[in-house]
Amino acid sequence: MSMIKYGRCDICGKKTFHLKRRYYRYSFPCGCCGRDGHHEEVFYCEECKPEPRKWLRVVLDAETAKELDLLWNEKHNGSSNR
Ligand SMILES: [Zn+2]
Numbered sequence: 854m855s856m857i858k859y860g861r862c863d864i865c866g867k868k869t870f871h872l873k874r875r876y877y878r879y880s881f882p883c884g885c886c887g888r889d890g891h892h893e894e895v896f897y898c899e900e901c902k903p904e905p906r907k908w909l910r911v912v913l914d915a916e917t918a919k920e921l922d923l924l925w926n927e928k929h930n931g932s933s934n935r
């Protein structure tokens with residue numbers, strides 16, 4: 854899977870023939886990538902280290918959103934002993 858590709862580096866914005874690709878995977882299912890979980894492609898040049906995107910566009914179905922909402926509440930609002 855070591856493909857060489859021409860394009861723009863997502864990190865520094867330079868155009869290069871040595872663009873490499875890295876996937877970042879998220880375990881929740883989405884409407885854009887499928888039930889196996891969301892993933893993001895990041896292209897980077899030889900001088901850059903790949904890093905996950907700061908902003909993601911994800912299509913969620915309502916059920917997944919609800920579940921993520923519950924998990925978020927659990928993590929950030931704690932149990933009701935406050
Ligand atoms: Zn770069």
Ligand SMILES: [Zn+2]
Nearest residue numbers: 883885886891
């Ligand atoms: Zn997705």
